[in-house]
Amino acid sequence: MLNVTLHTLRARWATFTGSFVALCLGVALLTVMGLALASTLTAPERAPERFAAAPVVVKGQDTLRVPTPAGVRASRLAHPRPVPAATVARLRTLGPVVEDRSFPVRAPGAPAGLVGHPWSTAAFAPYDLATGRAPRTAGEVAVTGDWARPGHRIHTDAGTVRVVGTLTPRGFENAVFFTDSRAAQLHPPTDQVAVTADPASVRAAVGDTARVLTGTARRLADADPDRDREALTAMNALFGTAGGVTAFVSVFVVASTFAFAVAQRRREFALLRTAGASPAQLRRAVLAEALTVGVLASVAGCVLGSYGAPLLAARVVEERLAPVWFTIGEHTWPYHAAFWTGLLVALCGAAAASWRAGRTAPAEALREAAADSGPLTRGRLLCGTALLLNAAVTLALSLTGDPGDLLHRKTYISRPMLLITAAALLAPLVLRPLTRLLTCLPSALATLVRENTATAVRRTAALAAPVLVTVALAGSLLGATATLNQARSTETRERTTAAFVVTPATGQGFDAATLERLRAVPGARISPTAPTAVHVLEDGVALIRSEARAATPRDLAATTRLPLRAGKAGDLDDDSIIVNEEWQRHRVGDHVRVWLGDGTPRTLRIAAVMPTGTGGNGAYVTPRNAPGATVDRVDVTPQHGTAPAAVATALREAAGPSGARVHTREAWLRATQPDTHRTTRLGVLLVLGIALLYTGISVANTTVMAASDRSRDLAVLRLAGATRRQVLLLTAAEALTAVTAGALLGLLVTGVNLAGMGAALALLSVPPTVTLPWQALGATAAACALLAVVCATVPTALALRRRPAHLAGLRA
Secondary structure (H helix, E strand, C coil), X not given: CHHHHHHHHHHCHHHHHHHHHHHHHHHHHHHHHHHHHHHHCCCCCCCCCCCCCCCEEEEECCEEEEEECCEEEEEECCCCCCCCHHHHHHHHCCCCEEEECCEECCCCCXXXXXXXXXXXXXXXXXXXXXXXXXXXXXXXXXXECXXXXXXXXXXXXXXXXXXEEEECCCCCCEEEEECHHHHHXXXXXXXXXXXXXXXXXXXXXXXXXXXXXXXXXXXXXXXXXXXXXXXXXXXXXXXXXXXXXXXXXXHHHHHHHHHHHHHHCHHHHHHHHHCCCCHHHHHHHHHHHHHHHHHHHHHHHHHHHHHHHHHHHXXXXXXXXXXXXXXXXXXXXXXXXXXXXXXXXXXXXXXXXHHHHHCCCHHHHHCCCCCCCCCCCHHHHHXXXXXXXXXXXXXXXXXXXXXXXXXXXXXXXXXXXXXXXXXXXXXXXXXXXXXXXXXXCCCHHHHHHHHHXXXXXXXXXXXXHHHHHHXXXXXXXXXXXXXXXXXXXXXXXXXXXXXXXXXXXXXCCCCHHHHHHHHCCCCEEEEEEEEEEEEEEECCCEEEEEEEEEECHHHHHHHECCCCCXXXXXXXXXXXXXXXXXXXXXXXXXXEEEECCCCCEEEEEEXXXXXXXXXXXXXXXXXXXXXXXXXXXXXXXXXXXXXXXHHHHHHHHHHHHHCCEEEEHHHHHHHCCCCCCHHHHHHHHHHHHHHHHHHHHXXXXXXXXXXXXXXXXXXXXXXXXXXXXXXXXXXXXXHHHHHHHHHHHHHHHHHHHHHHHHHHHHHCXXXXXXXXXXXXXXXXXXXXXXXXXXXXXXXXXXXXXXXXXXXXCCCC
């Protein structure tokens, strides 16, 4: 058996080259994604930054902990609490105490994200003076970096200050250090405290009023301590999705390649049956070929992947998708997973083909007809029907149960694969009538293309299937993100009724002085709103965080049109809340126990209920129920009889000193047009790139295999009077017909997938606007067509260089 397998591989190397390349590439990609995925599971322990030299740090409570029958549930607070003054007083009895405060500083020409601190905390990083001295008076500051020099005056939102010193930058922040007293005036709450005392004594003094941090836990006092974990979580989802799509497409391509190869070799198998080979021996022969190709391709893929993984890690760091320290670690399980997956893919792809090979009858050795008999096997029909029913049933269950699930990234990336696989399996049912429709022109070329594609349905299906997969994936994924963005844009447009929207400087909130100037603008009705969050316990065990906004009810009603299912926005007060239908309790008049953004428990009455929408309909509370929230948006509506132009001019004058920007409604809607998250967009492009690469391999392999077996047919055409150019044109037309059929089926699958998303949006009370990415679909189909034409005509042109009589098997 081994000798037969090796002789077959050597004699039909062109047939197996495509499978080897596809499988090798798939294993390489799985190795790369596995190594990257393994490297995202653990992050190195980041050392403390701002308080590296502080013995003990006491930080205000930033985590909500709620006891439940299933244990304590925890969630990050939207507005961490300051360290209580009584706690600070007790700590002073233990040893030296330095109070820390952090607050945004706005200054023209300053680096982004400028933050202010008390000077006494500079020693804990530690920061070193590069030039000048420490600040001594309220009007003096020291800055990190070289963007300002000693003697330079800076106009900040807290007044004009003079730079008296510069500090060597540490790389994790752009800071301005004020005197301790001036920092306390600008930001009275104490965010955290550095204490020089015994940690056990500090814990006893603090109790449960704050958190005590020592050792590496002091990094939790740095700004955004979870940034590494969040970045790695996004990378984990990206690499996991790409790995899943790689496995899906590789199985599809390898199975299709083996099936087509077996169909082409039916006369060879019939001769073996005539010579006495049993069906089981033929099946073992096909599986042995797959095993040999699988082992060789998997080994080569693992080696290739070991070189590709570091390149991918460097790329994601360069694109700022991963932390600067992210590298590929020493892991072995990705190699095992990729190797055995590749081998399993090869054997699974050949299993169905081996069963078909074993059913070959000896009489088929005498067969001369080229027409395919039964291109859709019973197993293929059953599997395709089952997958189609599964896709329909799961879609119906999602629409009737949880339509919002269809809007999640993992769902709209994975769900189309069911329908794509079903369509690919059932494609032979519709390919013959579809290709006849595409070639209905009254010409000799169209007639030949029509008859050839209808006769060789397996070849046409093998060429159309990868095109179907790529076009359907491109349309479904890009169309889903475009449809969601359009739906979110529609929601925002319908909700925003203000004539103007004022936004603060990038990444900052409004200070009290700016808000007072905006309120003083004559003829303007303003509605300041602030982001916050509320927590609710559902089913007694699940602590759910819901994003919310704090707004004054009357001003909110004057500038915003909330999409309400029940209740009135004007009924919102300090003892009530506006929720959406995603909440477990969402009936107007009911009372719900919540924890506010700073962890304060409250029982509020439901004043109004909004539909779930695309996920942006968060809760609404009054400013009293959002302690610590900072206003980040001001909606403005001119009062009756006031000229909008005059209001706009006054708003710009009031906002100017703080760097805030005044937008008209249309300008703000354009500036905030929803866009796909960068990580999601790159993940989708990575998935499509993998699919397109596999499509290219499959198309090239199929056309080259078909061209090598059609040499005699094409030679007969030449002997019948066809010119070389006409034969090449016929080959190109057949390839284009198959690609067009695959693209149309892919477009149909895309339409069905996006129709499901449109139905989900309609059920969520969002006006659905299904958006098809025509440009991407056209580019994908054009690339497949170009590749198919080139791969079909080049081998044909080379074959036609030989004498037609020789190719036809005739004597000259």
